[in-house]
Amino acid sequence: MIIVLVLAPGPPGNVQAVQQDGMTFNLSWHAAVESTGPVLSWIIRYRDADRNQNYDRSTGGDVTYILLEQLNPYTNYTDIRVSAHCSLLMRVYISTSRRTI
Helix, strand or coil, X not given: CCCCCCCCCCCCEEEEEEEEECCEEEEEEEXXXXXXXXXXXXXXXXXXXXXXXXEEEEEECCCCXXXXXXXXXXXXXXXXXXXXXXXXCEEEEECCCCEEC
């Protein structure tokens, strides 16, 4: 019998959201120090709590930042999630932030 164990990368660290202007945030993070393989892409999901709508964005696996642009002023954006997408599976790690822009 052969058992294959596939492990996902660890969670992203130091997730930060910095406001650039009234409608733009720069979201950045550090890739996990312990990783079992390459990250193919990062999936970023955030929620417009006022309109009850989710938004998805993505970056390449070697990019650890994204500009969240064209946000609506005076809107609550919540549940910001950064997920690593690997070749065999996807592991979700959550960094939640509630902001009013």
